[in-house]
């Protein structure tokens with residue numbers, strides 16, 4: 001898909017399972033379970049979707065999934081399923097080597113978004129998956145991830161960050177920033193300090209990588225906010241602003257965790273903003289039937 005001067009691909013690493021109640025906060029299960037049927041442990045399928053942008057002599061990744069590091073116990077807890085090679089495998093199928101990635105934009109440092117920055121090599125050591133990339137993240141995100149609270153420390157793989165510091169070029173941002181011509185990040189800190197969403201293109205030709213501000217299409221509904229969020233009311237306000245602008249300018253929203261709908265534009269129904277028709281990005285069919293496939 002073309003967005004402004006960028007060629008964009010959705011890259012599906014695979015899926016994992018998270019507690020359904022945690023994903024929808026105060027919303028009763030009887031409501032969210034229609035779109036996200038839980039398994040016997042009350043877990044729902046979450047897609048792990050990254051994005052590749054090619055243009056301006058750069059190859060930019062947004063987020064990079066979990067990677068290949070889970071041991072058996074973590075595997076059982078999270079039900080992580082990885083398509084062959086994960087994100088690097090998806091890149092290889094496009095003819096792109098991991099060393100060609102020039103930039104990685106980290107929406108935030110939760111493991112389901114950025115653990116894939118390191119991969120386990122054959123000897124079991126964690127090594128950079130995209131060794132030549134500059135990694136862009138908010139300073140606030142970096143600071144929090146290095147020293148999280150005992151409430152949310154389970155969302156980070158703390159040991160990774162020293163390896164990042166040692167081996168990768170880190171660019172720490174202070175708020176809204178232009179990453180490249182036509183690519184900008186917007187800070188939205190309700191989910192976790194320093195989270196950022198990524199906006200590509202201009203006007204009606206805009207694509208938004210919503211990260212955990214709107215992780216699935218169900219989260220377009222204003223009260224659908226994760227129990228993980230530090231400041232749910234900030235999420236609510238940031239969501240309102242984004243949805244109003246996206247509806248007005250017909251932006252395309254990409255949902256990182258939705259197992260069925262990878263992306264859509266918005267529509268208005270009875271005064272509420274709702275998902276319009278699903279848009280398949282580059283991999284027609286596959287994204288639509290992820291739940292069945294996994």
Ligand SMILES: [Zn+2]
Nearest residue numbers: 108110191212
């Ligand atoms: Zn998150």
